[in-house]
Amino acid sequence: SWKFLYNRELSVTSAFYFICFFVFPVAGLLYFFKKTDTKVLKYQSGLRGQSNVVNLLRIHLPDSYSVFAGLQLPFMRGDIDCVVIGQNGVFVIEVKNIRGVVSIQDEKLLIGGKENTYKNFLNQSFASGRATQQYLNKRLKQQFQVVPILVFSHPQSYVNLGFRKYKGVHVMHISSLIKFIKTNKGTTVIDPFKVQLELTRAVGEENIIN
DSSP: OHHHHHHHHHHHHHHHHHIIIIIHHHHHHHHHHHHHHHHHHHHHHHHHHHHHHHHHHHHHSOTTSEEEEEEOOTTOSSOEEEEEEETTEEEEEEEEOOOEEEEEETTEEEETTEEOSSOOHHHHHHHHHHHHHHHHHHHHTSOOOOEEEEEEOOTTEEEOOTTOEETTEEEEEGGGHHHHHHHOOSOOOSOHHHHHHHHHHHHOGGGBOO
16 A cells, blocks of 8 residues: 555665664674774874984993984874994994794885885885984084894794895894994994984974983
């Protein structure tokens, strides 16, 4: 009868509006919060990794070294996790708090046998080192060769690549970092205090850890 057809059409219309104006928005919000939650967790994990490396440097490096954390140079969009200044070099450190076996294959960095498609960590580390080097060369009128380092700080990460460079970057586990810095015989920094003073002018004293 016409009443049945009318009720049926009304039900279909109600269901359509319910899906459009309730189900889809709720599903969208849930997806948004899930993605936001994942980003927050990654960010917090990164901060923990950076904090672990900073504490390691602060405790185990001699007082003759200066450590900067969260360094953002005037022309850079992002920040650099750590910069270490010593008589034996300027070390620019990017930290990744990621678990898994880290390896190099065909000049590509693999974690757990897979390439990270989200971000190229080798390129990021090299770019941070180059930016720091260019800044210091320009400001101090002296040619510095900084040492870019990519450090994996997660307790369940495994790195056994030695101290060789890959695309201009040294890749290592946090447990090897202090030894590498202390034994590095790269470019000698004639006056580490001048470098420290210039970076302090650039970013402020609150970034100095040691």
